[in-house]
Structure formats: C-alpha cells, structure tokens
Amino acid sequence: MSNIKKFLYVNRKAPYGTIYALESLEVVLIGAAFDQDVSLAFLDDGVFQLTKGQDTGAIGVKNFSPTFRALGDYDVTKLFVERESLEERGLSEGDLQEIVYEDEDDDWAEKPSIKIVSRAEMADIMSGQDVVLSF
Amino acid sequence: MSTLHTVNKSPFTNGALLSCLKHCKPGDAVLLIEDGVYGALAGSSVAGAVSDSLEDVTLYVLGGDASARGLDDGKVLSGAKTVGYDGFVDLVVDHARTQAWL
Numbered sequence: 001m002s003n004i005k006k007f008l009y010v011n012r013k014a015p016y017g018t019i020y021a022l023e024s025l026e027v028v029l030i031g032a033a034f035d036q037d038v039s040l041a042f043l044d045d046g047v048f049q050l051t052k053g054q055d056t057g058a059i060g061v062k063n064f065s066p067t068f069r070a071l072g073d074y075d076v077t078k079l080f081v082e083r084e085s086l087e088e089r090g091l092s093e094g095d096l097q098e099i100v101y102e103d104e105d106d107d108w109a110e111k112p113s114i115k116i117v118s119r120a121e122m123a124d125i126m127s128g129q130d131v132v133l134s135f
Numbered sequence: 136m137s138t139l140h141t142v143n144k145s146p147f148t149n150g151a152l153l154s155c156l157k158h159c160k161p162g163d164a165v166l167l168i169e170d171g172v173y174g175a176l177a178g179s180s181v182a183g184a185v186s187d188s189l190e191d192v193t194l195y196v197l198g199g200d201a202s203a204r205g206l207d208d209g210k211v212l213s214g215a216k217t218v219g220y221d222g223f224v225d226l227v228v229d230h231a232r233t234q235a236w237l
Binding site for chain 2: 010012013020043044119122123124126127129130131132134135
C-alpha cells in the first residue's frame, strides 16, 4: 500500500525525571494501530529507558520498562540505539534489556528488536523518514 | 531531501543543540527558537562548535525570540540568518521533514 509512511519516534530523555519517555511509549502503542512503518531511536539520555534492572517501587511511579518487550506484538520491531550515547554513559549493549519479536516471515523465529548503530548511521536513519516525532 | 531541525533549549543547560548538530546531514537547516536562540550568541562557549557546523548546515534564528531576549544582530554569530514567523513557515514547507530537539 502506497500510503504507508516511515515514522520515527526519537527518544532523548531518561525515563522517570520527566513524563516524556512514558508519553512516547504511549504514543507508539497508539500509533501502532495505524499500520505504518515505525522505528524508535534512542540517543543521549534516551538510552537509559532501555536499561535492565529498573525498580521504581520506592518512587511511586510505574516501571514502564517491561512494556518495551511488548512492542513486538504490535509490529514495532526496530529499536535503534546509538552506540556513542551508550559509551558516553559507560554503558554497553549488555546493560540493556533483551527485546525480541517473532518474525512471521521466518516461521515466527525470535529475533532481536534492538540494533546498536553509530551516530552517523543514526543521522542516516533520521534523514530517511517521512515523519519524525520527538520526545 | 533535507531536514529542518528546531532547537528550543539554551545550549548552556541542555545538550539538545550539540546533539542536533552532530546528527545533521549536509544541506540541513537548524532553526533556533525560544531559549534555543542563545545558541547563536557570538563569543560563547558553544560558538566554536556552532560556527564549525555552518560549513554544512544553515543556521536560522527566530527574530522575535532573539529580540525578546535582547539578542540584536551584533550579539549573534555572523553566519546566522534571522527569520520571522513567516520565514519559519517557509522553512517548514521547503524541507522534507521537521525534527524537533526538545
């Protein structure tokens, strides 16, 4: 279908200090109903949204990090994480939670949704979109 | 086709402008709005990085936001172009996409 557009959700903020990260995830889930070509970008403090071991019990807000693992069920399977942003924060791919999707074109094989990309690759991804939504 | 990037935060409290400049492609435009206009201050600690990016990127400042903050042309980097709200609309129309750096 020709009216499918490429949507990129850009996440640049840490998860609990502001409402941006949770709102982004809400919009992604709502937007998934529209059958568009969706990608998510995580850079700068946005990479903190995907870290393992988040426990918000003591601060009285919802830990929404497990929700990222449900995105595959909504056909949101492209989560691009910027390598330079991880490195600046002393993080590596092993510090991120594992997020997978089942590929219906490959006998429902489980595949990783997170792809680590360089800053230059991230710039290319951004410039290839029809619509960019920033959070 | 190229991208219009908007930045609305001061570069002295927020990394949005520098991150934006690192993700621009040649031919892109960056429009500074609201507190983002401080990014066009001549002689500031980020002026060097901003000036270096002017080789590949065109820098615009929203005139009303600059005037409100007392940034007249003499305080703004020489490579920056001032636009009004009508120019803002033209920039949006003339680029394939607009990306906000919040």
